[in-house]
Amino acid sequence: MNKSLREKLESTFKDIRVTVLEENRIAVTAESHGVLAVLRFLKDAGFDHLALLSAVDWIEDNCFELCFILTCYMQSDDEVTGRQRLHIILKTKIPRGKPQFETITRIFPNAEPYEREIYELFGIKFEGHKRLTPLFLERNYDIPPFRKDFDTRKYVEEVFDKIPFVESKDK
């Protein structure tokens, strides 16, 4: 399964790189414009569960990396045959200057809260998403707080430390 899927992926898509990390875990690196096609292909191949969508801020490389972790419901951990659930990590890089990506909610509807979270914490805009409204945060930040150039210590000094104590501490 592992080998044939790799061959299938490499023969179907030209500009992707497939690495086998472990026996049951493979990483696929794709260009950002081809990700949706790869996702559709993988969903048709049986990977019908998007386990996680997250982002990484590579500030030295000046890019964001989106990670999609796919697995499947049906192929379970089997103690008898020793077959294990296959995980696919699909990675793609998008430029930091233009943080935009196309929504994948049409393929995996459960990506909706993940995309809202990433939009809120990293500032990556997902085009076509129906409801990019705040999910967790209550206040507006100049820089989205999960970006590496967000200075948390400076923010704490500016916001939380400015609030005075009501009663004196030495009591």
Next chain:
Amino acid sequence: MDRNQITKWLKAPAKMANKYSLHAIYFCTGCGIIEVPPVITARWDAERFGVIPVATPRQANLFLITGYVSVKTLRAIIRTYEQMPEPKYTVGFGSCPINGGMYWDSYNTIKHLDKYIPIDGWIAGCMPRPEAIFIAVTHLWTLIDKEMANGYMRYKKNYKSYRRNQEMLLGKLEWPPLYPVSDEPRGNEQ
């Protein structure tokens, strides 16, 4: 009953009755709440100390703030605290409400809880053991005896400053002030 306490009972029966029946609001913030279920159930059994969890703030007089407080939770904490009947006691549990703890440079957790509501006692540690809750309860008894657990009175006295701090962080609060805030311009607008 302890014979030494008879005079105390005769002097201030309401206070003594209040002291030995602390009703803790079952409010879960952060990770510290994981210590509370064993404390109130068979393993440590907080009812030995007269502490029993209740479901709503209207029936509670002990508020345990267990763990870090995010800005969104602070809003709920203030509303819960203001709904509790007096006398009410608050205890900060864990290092995070004291000074931020391991979230000292986090972008979304408040660092000093006593800037926003008055606190009667702290339990330091990350995490404190369940026994620490009982030590805190016995300390709270001493404080109630000495009239030093007066957080709710301090809240009334310094309400303007507390409300100002709350508004500094949370913006405009959607509930009216608990006590009159007289010389503030936005009180007149409403």
